[in-house]
Amino acid sequence: IYETPAGTILYHAHLDIEAFTMDREVRKIKQGLGQKFAELVYTGFWHSPECEFVRHCIAKSQERVEGKV
Numbered sequence: 001i002y003e004t005p006a007g008t009i010l011y012h013a014h015l016d017i018e019a020f021t022m023d024r025e026v027r028k029i030k031q032g033l034g035q036k037f038a039e040l041v042y043t044g045f046w047h048s049p050e051c052e053f054v055r056h057c058i059a060k061s062q063e064r065v066e067g068k069v
């Protein structure tokens with residue numbers, strides 16, 4: 001799926017919430033992990049150890065991210 005207007009709005013709102021709740025350096029690292037995660041999923045490595053590690057890191061970065069849109 002390449003067109004997701006509602007998903008795009010929610011994604012950008014989430015990034016704005018992250019800007020207020022996350023450390024700047026953690027956000028930079030998470031951005032790189034997000035790109036790696038997309039690459040792994042797109043190439044079929046969902047169940048790989050690398051993908052599991054990236055999912056864990058991203059989940060850890062989201063522990064304090066809360067807000068309403």
